[in-house]
Amino acid sequence: MDSIQTRIERSNNMIKIPTIRRLPRYLRVLQSLSSSGREFVSSETLASLLNIKPIVVRKDLAFTGISGKPRVGYSITHLISLIEGTINFKGKNTAFLAGAGNLGSALLGYNGFARHGLDIIAAFDVDPQKTDTTIHGKSIYPLERMPEIASRLNPYIGILCVPEESAQQVADIMIASGIKGIWNFSNKELNVPPDVVLQNEDLGAGLAILSIAIEKSSRP
Amino acid sequence: MDSIQTRIERSNNMIKIPTIRRLPRYLRVLQSLSSSGREFVSSETLASLLNIKPIVVRKDLAFTGISGKPRVGYSITHLISLIEGTINFKGKNTAFLAGAGNLGSALLGYNGFARHGLDIIAAFDVDPQKTDTTIHGKSIYPLERMPEIASRLNPYIGILCVPEESAQQVADIMIASGIKGIWNFSNKELNVPPDVVLQNEDLGAGLAILSIAIEKSSRP
DNA sequence: AAAATATTGATATAAAAATATCGATATGAT
DNA sequence: ATCATATCGATATTTTTATATCAATATTTT
Numbered sequence: 001m002d003s004i005q006t007r008i009e010r011s012n013n014m015i016k017i018p019t020i021r022r023l024p025r026y027l028r029v030l031q032s033l034s035s036s037g038r039e040f041v042s043s044e045t046l047a048s049l050l051n052i053k054p055i056v057v058r059k060d061l062a063f064t065g066i067s068g069k070p071r072v073g074y075s076i077t078h079l080i081s082l083i084e085g086t087i088n089f090k091g092k093n094t095a096f097l098a099g100a101g102n103l104g105s106a107l108l109g110y111n112g113f114a115r116h117g118l119d120i121i122a123a124f125d126v127d128p129q130k131t132d133t134t135i136h137g138k139s140i141y142p143l144e145r146m147p148e149i150a151s152r153l154n155p156y157i158g159i160l161c162v163p164e165e166s167a168q169q170v171a172d173i174m175i176a177s178g179i180k181g182i183w184n185f186s187n188k189e190l191n192v193p194p195d196v197v198l199q200n201e202d203l204g205a206g207l208a209i210l211s212i213a214i215e216k217s218s219r220p
Numbered sequence: 221m222d223s224i225q226t227r228i229e230r231s232n233n234m235i236k237i238p239t240i241r242r243l244p245r246y247l248r249v250l251q252s253l254s255s256s257g258r259e260f261v262s263s264e265t266l267a268s269l270l271n272i273k274p275i276v277v278r279k280d281l282a283f284t285g286i287s288g289k290p291r292v293g294y295s296i297t298h299l300i301s302l303i304e305g306t307i308n309f310k311g312k313n314t315a316f317l318a319g320a321g322n323l324g325s326a327l328l329g330y331n332g333f334a335r336h337g338l339d340i341i342a343a344f345d346v347d348p349q350k351t352d353t354t355i356h357g358k359s360i361y362p363l364e365r366m367p368e369i370a371s372r373l374n375p376y377i378g379i380l381c382v383p384e385e386s387a388q389q390v391a392d393i394m395i396a397s398g399i400k401g402i403w404n405f406s407n408k409e410l411n412v413p414p415d416v417v418l419q420n421e422d423l424g425a426g427l428a429i430l431s432i433a434i435e436k437s438s439r440p
Numbered sequence: 441a442a443a444a445t446a447t448t449g450a451t452a453t454a455a456a457a458a459t460a461t462c463g464a465t466a467t468g469a470t
Numbered sequence: 471a472t473c474a475t476a477t478c479g480a481t482a483t484t485t486t487t488a489t490a491t492c493a494a495t496a497t498t499t500t
Contacts, residue, residue, distance in 0.1 A: 018487065020432055024424030028407055042447065050409055055489060058449065070447045070495045087428040088435055102356075106326035112407060116424050117431075136322075156434060181434040183426065187248055187332060189270055197437055199430035201423070204244030204336050206403065208307040210419035212240055214376060214401040215308055217417055238457065262477065275459060278479065290465045290477045 015063045020087065022060055024116065025050055027083050031115075034076045042073035089117035095157040096150065096179065097123040098170050100130050100140050103185055104161035109136035121153055126166075143173065150177035157181050164188040235283045240307065242280055244336065245270055247303050251335075254296045262293035309337040315377040316370065316399065317343040318390050320350050320360050323405055324381035329356035341373055346386075363393065370397035377401050384408045 029049045033041055043057040050057075061074065064082040068074040084090045097104055097120050107113075108123055124143045125131055131142045141149060158174035160167060160182055167188035174182055181197035184190055192198050249269045253261055263277040270277070281294065284302040288294040304310045317324055317340050327333075328343055344363045345351055351362045361369060378394035380387060380402055387408035394402055401417035404410055412418050 015432070016487070017429065020428050021422070021425040024422060024428050025409065027424075029409060044447080051411075053489070054447095056487095058447095059488085062449075068448055069497090070449090071445075071497045073447075086432075088431040089428070093427070093431055102326040102329040106322040109322040110423075112423065113427075116427050118427060157430065180438065181430050183430055189245065189249060191271075195437060197430060197433040199426050199433070201426050202241070202244060203330075203332065203421070204247075205241040206419050206421050207313070207333075207336050207338060208240050208244050208309075209237060210377065210401045210403055210417060211308040211313055212235070212306075213417040213419070217415060218400060236457070264477080273459070274477090276457090278477095279458085282479075288478055289467090290479090291467050291475075293477070 015086070019060045019063055022050070022052070022056075023064075023083050023087050024089075026057075026060070027080065027087075027089070028115075030076050030080050030083070034080060039076055040069075040073040041076055041079075043068070045073070084117070089115070091117065093118045093157055094153070094155045095120045095159050095183075096146065096153075096155040096174065096177070097138075097159040097161060098125070098143065098146070098174065099160065099162035099186075100125040100127075100135055101161060101163075104159075105135050107159060107161065107185075108138045118157070120159065121155060122149055143170065146173050147177045150179070155179060157183055159183045159185065160190075161185045235306070239280045239283055242270070242272070242276075243284075243303050243307050244309075246277075246280070247300065247307075247309070250296055250300050250303070254300060259296055260289075260293045261296055261299075263288070265293070304337075309335070313338045313377055314373070314375045315340045315379050315403075316366065316373075316375040316394065316397070317358075317379040317381060318345070318363065318366070318394065319380065319382035319406075320345040320347075320355055321381060321383075324379075325355050327379060327381065327405075328358045338377070340379065341375060342369055363390065366393055367397045370399070375399055377403055379403045379405065380410075381405045 026046060029046065030041070043054040043061070046057045047054040061068070061079065064079070064086045066074055066079050066082050095118055097107060100108065100123050104123065108120060113120065120138055123135065123138050123140045124146050125140050126143045130140050133140055156179065158171070158179040158181070160171060160174070162170045164186050167184070167186035168190055171182055171190050171192065175192060175196055179196070181199065182190065182192060184198060184200045187202065187204065190198060246266060249266065250261070263274040263281070266277045267274040281288070281299065284299070284306045286294055286299050286302050315338055317327060320328065320343050324343065328340060333340065340358055343355065343358050343360045344366050345360050346363045350360050353360055376399065378391070378399040378401070380391060380394070382390045384406050387404070387406035388410055391402055391410050391412065395412060395416055399416070401419065402410065402412060404418060404420045407422065407424065410418060
């Protein structure tokens with residue numbers, strides 16, 4: 001069994017989910033600061049740009065391993081590089097996308113993924129009208145060819161944009177194709193084996209938070 | 221100043237963000253259970269459907285005000301109704317959408333919003349090629365007409381899908397149009413006055429979590 | 441060179457969220 | 471009718487996350 005000491009150390013070293021969520025935000029403002037020619041930035045400045053508290057910034061950045069200088073702040077280029085390293089935005093995250101409907105097509109055309117090191121290398125659909133065409137320059141293949149094409153291209157991530165009814169089935173094909181993680185944009189609760197990582201993207205959640213917050217702020 | 225007692229009571233009554241995030245998920249599986257003819261469901265069953273622990277379910281559901289029966293569980297229809305009431309998915313959330321590009325168009329065509337009580341009543345763009353057409357049955361108006369049209373239709377929510385460069389500017393127009401909350405799909409950190417609610421939807425965050433989780437699971 | 445100051449980062453505290461424990465109770469079994 | 475059991479919900483505990491405090495230090499000012 002772990003000693004108390006071991007457990008404390010581990011929990012101190014592990015990067016936390018809320019921190020991970022904020023890292024891409026730091027990255028964006030840092031890139032913007034960098035392109036405007038700035039070299040250093042303080043936790044105070046970053047905090048005000050993200051509407052959070054400076055202490056949160058310092059705690060978050062500590063996880064990347066950066067060391068700031070008192071009275072100067074953090075080196076922007078160094079920080080960008082460390083954050084990119086922390087969230088794997090440097091090494092290419094290769095992905096397959098399944099379901100070239102409205103949302104799937106939009107994601108195929110989303111420029112922001114390049115900045116996040118995500119490369120959608122192939123897309124799949126069951127609709128014969130879509131297969132063997134391209135959408136935003138990405139080839140659409142018949143879904144049944146996924147395992148075969150995966151064995152050549154070795155994708156890491158499966159982006160799931162199919163309707164709920166077929167979500168589990170398509171997820172299973174992704175898993176059989178050797179994908180390591182599924183980014184689930186369908187509103188289906190998926191079952192995946194323990195070695196496959198599942199990240200649910202739920203628009204309903206964001207809308208619910210917004211909706212409740214508006215309700216509260218309108219009658220305080 | 222608040223007494224300790226007051227503060228404790230308030231913090232116990234206030235619904236928490238993680239709970240709000242899960243409510244739409246409960247709703248979806250409950251609707252599915254309901255349509256398969258079931259009347260009652262236990263916290264254990266809900267938990268296994270969502271891959272969370274039963275105790276989390278019971279705590280979450282307590283916020284909706286439901287009361288379950290020992291050995292039986294919760295009434296599904298009652299629970300659906302209480303959750304919808306809690307997250308305002310019953311009353312209509314009327315919305316304007318700005319930016320009919322890839323993502324904006326996809327959201328205009330997203331059927332899931334109906335289930336969440338969100339009604340996009342008009343969309344706006346600066347591109348003259350898009351304005352005065354419809355996308356997925358929604359009319360696209362010139363951006364400059366937003367304040368005028370808002371004064372007639374009184375939208376609650378502004379869905380922001382414009383490029384980063386113009387995001388703050390368009391957000392300001394939304395705010396001037398009397399919108400109560402902004403659902404920000406751009407990757408810009410926005411400044412909004414305190415009476416306007418801001419909900420950021422950040423794909424980078426989800427990708428970062430996925431990416432780090434995959435990395436960890438592949439070398440444990 | 442010394443003093444003043446801004447900023448980091450370590451340590452401590454508080455608040456929020458998840459988890460554990462268990463008594464109370466409604467139902468089904470005996 | 472009584473007993474056994476599944477399930478809820480109250481209370482307690484632990485873990486995670488956010489926040490506060492302040493000593494250490496690099497820079498600027500005097």
